[in-house]
Amino acid sequence: MAEDVLVEIGLEELPARFVDDAEKQLLDNTKNWLDDSRISFSSIISFSTPRRLAVLIKDVAEEQTSLEEEVKGPALKIARDEESNWTKAAIGFTKGQGKTVDDIYTKDVKGTTYIFVKKQIIGKATIDLLPQFKDIITSIQFPKNMRWAEQTLRYARPVRWIVALFGQDVIPFEVAGVKTNNHTYGHRFLGEKVTLSSPADYEQKLENQYVVVNPQKRRQMIVDGMKEAEAEHDFQIPADDELLQEVCNLVEFPAVFTGSFDPSYLTLPPDVLVTSMKEHQRYFPVKSKSGELLPYFVGVRNGDEYALNTVIKGNEKVLRARLSDAQFFFEEDQKQSIDYYLEKLDRIVFQEKLGTIGDKVKRITAITDRLSKWLYLDEEIRSNALRAAEICKFDLPTNMVNEFTKLQGIIGETYALNAGETQAVARAAAEHYLPVQADGKLPESVEGAVVSVADKLDTIVGCISAGLIPSGSQDPYGLRRQAIGVLKILKAQGWNIAVESLLDLAEQQYDKFDLDQSGKEEARTNTEQFFRHRITYLLKEWSIEPDVIQAVLHHQIGVIPYMAAKAEILSDKRNNPAFKPVQEALVRVLNLAAKTDLTDVDQSILNTDSEQKLYETFLTVKDLYQKTNHKQDADNALRTLGKLAQPIHNFFDHNMVMADDEATRHNRLALINQIAALIYDYADLSLIEWKQQF
Structure with missing residues (x-):
């Protein structure tokens, strides 16, 4: 039962x-x-x-369900003697399984006959x-x-x-x-x-007993209460699934209520009001049907509706104190200039070995300047990016950010605009914090993207140089999130800059500012490995198979948009039967090239038509490949390499690479090696588990 x-x-x-x-x-x-x-x-x-x-x-x-298990014993030649009697080995085996020799049967396993018994494992209570x-x-x-x-x-x-x-x-x-x-x-x-x-x-x-143990039911009670509040007061409560789930897990018996605050507080920036309500009190902000913030909030009590008006008044009192503080901080912050806060950054330590936040801003500005030139940004965008870099951290010492940490960047944009900065500069200063989560929103403006990458590169390179490599769940500086942010921005912006070049640029700033350089080579290795792990993670997220990831990352990380495009193309080709002749030719070259380091081809001793044709095709393909490679055109680059396939097949069909004549042998190996170098520049195709045959 x-x-x-x-x-x-x-x-x-x-x-x-x-x-x-x-x-x-x-x-x-x-x-x-x-x-x-x-x-x-x-x-x-x-x-x-x-x-x-x-x-x-x-x-x-x-x-438990009883289980019948088949148990393999010794080989039959050991289990029987010359007179076909069961040996001690067979008797001992069956006895150990709670059986007798009468229960033995035989089966062939990979050409050898073994004895078996079946035993039943009786289920326990x-x-x-x-x-x-x-x-x-x-x-x-x-x-x-x-x-x-x-x-x-x-x-x-x-x-x-x-x-x-x-x-x-x-x-x-x-x-x-x-x-x-x-x-x-x-x-x-x-x-x-x-x-x-x-x-x-x-x-x-x-x-x-006032405990709703089903979280889905509890959540629905909150949603229903919010809908009733919307209908009663003719306002809307913006959807916030994260806050809803948090509140659901804060209460055992939810009762939804509506409170209000003095409309004069609506003069504060909306983000300040929303943050005060959500982060500190777990209230839901309220908006009009047209989307304007209203002087109301919706909260959830852990209990019934008894004396709910008293609860509402208590919550209104608490929120009034919060908003009063916020208003005071906001007004006090406005009394000082941006330069006042920038000077304060020189007295705030970023990290013991990496100097102050003021030092960090100087490095961010230097990286932004160089990056802007690499990207050939027009003068206006470059000027905006540089100014955004100079002021990107000025909001950190403000009272408002000190009280509401999540407003960093957001409040910086407001204060920058109030101080007379352009919209582009203020927006870029705010966007440089993005993404705030690994899967979060990326900067939309070019200026914001440049400063964001500069800031994150400085943090990652600096922290790893200082020995602060994340381990397990420990990542106090959020280096993993920031590295993923850098890589996603590079892909989204389509920038033709290798990750390794960006790391060089960030490292140069630490040379310039005379910070600790001990163990620089090891730090660089650790930094590259750190980014390699992050791009591997992203490629898996983008549905790229592990073998293709290895193939495109075999040498260096390189240019992210180009590398990602190669990965997508190869991921498709590995299952495409039409690509099989090309794959077989190119991989055959790579496999043979592993046996030599010769590279000098003497055209005068290309003895056969097929090897002469292969060499001529290679020279043409090399020139075309370099042009498509320069354009970061992953599809055409692979198509160009594919032009070598038939000449390669012909070459192998009509020539013995390892010829008896040493000069001929070396010349052919050198040719193979030059072709392999061109293929390797695209990816190590030999690492891919090609599936076309299936």
Whole structure:
């Protein structure tokens, strides 16, 4: 007879950002354990709130599924003697499996006959296996962990209770000094202790105690409450899935309410108001139907609607204090000039070995200047980029950014415009922080893209030179995100500049500013490897196969748009039967070239028509390839190399490369090597697992 299983981990309040992943881990690990343990069930549901993680498993079998296993023994020639009697080896084998020699049968395996027996592994009682569930609980990983009391378990928050039921029976085990039972707890302030008589009672009994354990239901309650508020007040609440999910994981029983603030605060920049509401209070800003910010907010209470007006007044008071501070900071900041804040940057340390933020701005400006020239930007764009680079960090010492860190760049743009900077300069100064996440928005303006790349290159090269290489989850300077940002900007802007050249440029600034240069060669190797890992990650994201990635990165990273285009083309060609003759010819050259380093071809001893033709075609192709390569035309570059395919096939059909005559042999190897060098310039095609034959 099948029974339901319920396991609930009761905790001190988890940070909202931990909840979803922890619930998913609990669900996935439970499924995997049930499958590995051969315990059948009909369905599994996970639950979560800030104070609990739980799984309800329906129709769990009372015992494991029995398993019939085939076991291979020794070879038949060892298992039987010359008189066809079973040997000690055969008898010992069957005895060890709980069988007799009468159970033996034979099968051929790769040309050798072996003896086999089949044995049945009888399933154990599920109730005897379920205490292993404690390993699932302790296996959940959190971004940050803690210890409490004298416990050795590191967990996000202390475990306060554990419910573990198989039908009506408590599953006995213990985690961090907490023993399992059938008691759970309702809302911290509105609910009571709950005794569960069966797993099926779990969801409803807790809802009676003001705990909605189903996060989807809790989220829908918030959405419904927001829709009611929109209809009642005739305003709109802009969609914000991230904030909605966070709020959902902050409450156990949501009650939506609407509050207001003094309209005079609407004179503040909208981003300041929105940040004050969202980041500090987790309120949803409100807009008119035409998109203008209104002096209202929507919040979510963790509880019922009792005395909700009192709650609203309390929240309005808190927000009023926040907005009052923001207004004061905003007005005080406006009293100072951009130059005042730039001077402050010389007293703010960027990194102990890398100088101040003022030093960093000088390096960013120098990189921006050189990069602008490399890109042949017109004078106006170059001038805007340089000015944006000079002021890009001036907002960091402001009161507003000190209070609202996420406003860096955004508030800088506002202050720059108020100080008389052009729209292009102010926008570029704001955009240079982009992307703020690995998959975030990229700078739209050329000026913003140039300064963004300059800033990120300086940070990455400097930090790695200082030994601050990210490891595991530790990346305090966000180097991974910044490297991905650089690579994505290069691709989006289509810039014809090799990554290696950009690293050279950033390194030169540290030479110029007399910073620590010890271990420079090792630092450069680490930096290139760091970028190689990031572009490999991106190429996989862009659906490029690992072997193609290896092929295009075999020598250097190079020009990102060109390299990415090569990867896309080769990814298509590896499965294209029409490309097979070209692939076979070019790869055959690469394989043979690995055996020689000769490069000097003597045209006077090209003895046959086919080798003469190959050499002439090579010279023509080389010239054409260099032109298409200069234009970064990946498709035509490969087509040009493809012109060598038939002459290569003819050459191999009519010539012995390893000829007896040494001069002829060396000449042919040199020709092969020159052709290989041209192919390698495009990619190492020998590293690709060609699939055309399938």
